[in-house]
Amino acid sequence: MPLPVGGGDAVTAVAFPGARRRTRGGRLLSAVMPGAPQLLVGRFGAGLTALLVWVGLLAVLVLRWDRVWAAVRVSSGASLDDRVALVTLVAGLAAAWVWSFRDAGKVQELRWVGVSQWVLAGRAFSRNRLAVLGAVGILILYLVALLAPFLSPYDPSALGDLLTERLVPPSTAHLLGTDHFARDVLSRVLYGARISLSIGFVAIGISVTIGTLLGAVAGFFGSWVDTVLMRIVDMVIAFPQLVLLITVIALFQPSIFLIIAVLGLTQWTGTTRLVRGEVLSLREREFIQAAGALGFSRARIIFFHLVPNVLGPVIVAATLGIGNTIVLEASLSFLGLGVQPPTPSWGTMVADGRSLMLQAWWLSTFPGLAIVFTVLAFNLVGDGLRDALDPRLRR
């Protein structure tokens, strides 16, 4: 559907699915079941998210009441992990409820006036069901990672009885079975989400920041600054990444911080090239010249006028990059260079289960599936964002 732009008030009343529909029986329903009223009027993304968060967190609260209570009591000696999980639980419940309650009371009227390109992109995104599914998946993954102390049935590093509980296939006691140290695989997969997600997120955060800064500087200043920076990028790209990672990690003691730093400091090249290319074309646009003619400093033009304009493609690249980084971390762990035992990591778990593949298929399969689904979710969201942020692909 073509976007009516530039007309002002005349286009407010354009027929649009979801425009001017009032949520029926909104407030009452939303008070009991946040997200349900939104789902009823066909707002798939927002409704599903709120409903899932509400139901899921409520289930955790009820089923794991003893642990939640332990985290609440000051004297129980609860760890920082428990407290973080508690805060996540309470904040998530509150957010879902408050949002849904307030949202259901409003007349749903889509405005075209005073709407930023981000809002327009958000609308395009929420019409893409696969992407919304991916986003919901990512939200669940982060909730699982934060709530792992409440969710996991066992301590992920606790050894069970090596005689009776070793390599137990999936059963009611151990939903995903146990490994060769009689540790519960489900608990380890849940805790493993923390490693993968935090490494992916922080490493990409570092690399995107570096990449955007260098790319913007190279593109804006051009001439020798550009040449020097881009040749450095070429050099970093020319070096096989995995070899570089292995060398650096082999030189130092592998730790999660080292892995994050190394992954973050080797992946900025793609973003740099992307941002430089965008800035090169933006720099010639008249609004950048106009900013110069208004007496803005170079730093101001770069950071306040150019960078906001390249954020779209950067966010897409970052989302896809997180998936890529998670796979890289898993490969490093598989090679034994990742997070060191007993900290559970999906890559390490796949590697450990490899030799026992024929006797205990569940050891490698479940962490492997976790990697696949996580990367899939990030890629779906990345593709969805790319379509939503590109006005030419917006329908």
Next chain:
Amino acid sequence: MTAPLLQVTDLRTYFFTDQGVARAVDGVSFSVTPGETVALVGESGCGKTVTSLSILGLVPDPPGRILDGSSIRLRGEELVGASEERLRRLRGNEVAMIFQEPMASLNPVFTVGEQISEPLRLHLGMSKRAARERAVALLNEVGIPEPAHRFDEYPHQLSGGMRQRVMVAIAIACEPALLIADEPTTALDVTIQAQILELLAQLREHRGMAVLLITHDLGVVAEVADRVVVMYAGQVAETGTATEVFGFPSHPYTEGLLASIPRADRSGERLRPIPGVVPAPNDWPAGCRFADRCRYAWERGAAEAPPLLELETGRGEERAARCWLVAEPARRHPPIVAETEQ
């Protein structure tokens, strides 16, 4: 005569490229007095825009450079060679500029209001709230309906004419003494053009702001300009008051420009475009730069470059043309006669 607000003397802005030196602006002098509208007129490639960028110190360097000996004085203060810091405080504050493309001159990711507020906060140190109030007042002043509402809109939600009004609002936000308008109406349709010109004229009257209007549209010039500076090939071809230049063009280039606009009052007449194009700026001819395209050209033009020759108007106005015809008026023949179609 009042002291000039802007005095440009012998401005030379050259571009040093691999294909040789492009003498985009080559010895241009003119002045603007407070509250006056001066039009810089000429075809594309005559150096109009480079002249305006030179005034703001925005010529891309490298490859561009303003040569020593050039002088640009604003209220007597020399701007050539001034520090970047000084120029930055000047831009948007004392001298503002509006660009040709209103579609591309606004940053798509910020609201209109944020973009008007930014120079206010930067140059005048206003608080966010004060800047907002001022911006709404400015939007109102440039004739945008519901200014408080429009403040929060994004450029893509405005029409071309609205956007150009917003550009004008941004430009006049800090009450500049001089507004440089680089083809402000070229990208707009005719009714909107008239509105924008009207707006500029009003603002000039209310604020006593001088306007340097850069255009190739002689219709626009006739409507708003007090004085005209006709540029050709990086030089001033002719200067004078608008009435003088339009009534009695003395440079054949001006004659040609005037003969090539369609006029409603002379229907049935053929348009007589100037043959050829402006020569490339790295390859100006040695003699008169217009000789190749001139209908009166004789040997003197090819051999000797004419200086700017003073003309007598009998009314004490400054009037000059860079043409040997001023020295040898008998050569101006045949006089321009309307060639009526059979």
